[in-house]
Amino acid sequence: MRHNSPAVQLPALPKIQMNMNTKELVAKGLELPLMEAFYTIQGEGRFTGHPAYFIRLGGCDVGCVWCDVKESWDSGKWPVLSIEKIVEDALVYPGRLVVITGGEPLLYDLGPLTSLLKEKGFTTNIETSGAHPYSGDFDWVCFSPKKFKKPHPSIYAVADELKVVVFHQSDFAFAEEHAKQVNSNCELRLQPEWSKAEKFTPVIIDFAKKHPKWKISLQTHKFMDIP
Ligand SMILES: C[S@@+](CC[C@H](N)C(=O)[O-])C[C@H]1O[C@@H](n2cnc3c(N)ncnc32)[C@H](O)[C@@H]1O
Ligand SMILES: Nc1nc2[nH]cc(C(=O)O)c2c(=O)[nH]1
Ligand code: SF4
């Protein structure tokens, strides 16, 4: 019968299958949406000042009002690349420290990407809000919890560094709440939210002097005007 003819439907089929493949590959962590990748100097936290290659994955569902990379949030805006291509591009630069950030990188299974990076001799660091289950093989986990979306319980045991952004006075209590939940070796840092830095940097200095288990992290790349 005419209306059952497959002639009209068939051309759509390969496209659907291609989309499903990409989705499946992303679900397996074999392909990932990449917003940008750049070789720079780590500006924040424990590895401040270290040359590093940044891999910024697209997609985030946390919604921090003060996020400095809101254009990363929509994963659909960014090309999906194979992990082989992502690692090949990293190998061009002389540094062997890689920082995986986003967006929220733990939206994805980072096992395949990190094992390939390790195979090629990279040290692997992550910047994460911990809002999704931990995955991957990381040498350093920087956990920056957010009030906007509760962290997944899996992050607390693996965090090497707790980096709390201070945007409001209540963030000090939020920081102490999280400090109780991370392991005892975890380094504790407070980082002024960029637009509130003038107001909160002196408050953070005072707090750290009174509670010396806390250190200060600044977004030094912004002072140096580098990515
Ligand atoms: C853009 S986030 C991406 C990684 C992950 N989604 C996260 O939030 O940890 C990278 C780091 O920048 C911090 N950050 C983002 N916006 C900031 C701002 N306006 N001022 C200070 N730190 C900021 C985050 O807390 C996080 O430690
Ligand atoms: N230089 C530099 N250091 C950084 N440390 C964490 C960053 C991030 O956005 O995750 C970042 C960044 O965007 N640039
Ligand atoms: S979790 Fe990270 S990327 Fe997502 S909105 Fe917050 S600061 Fe931005």
Ligand SMILES: [Mg+2]
């Ligand atoms: Mg940044």
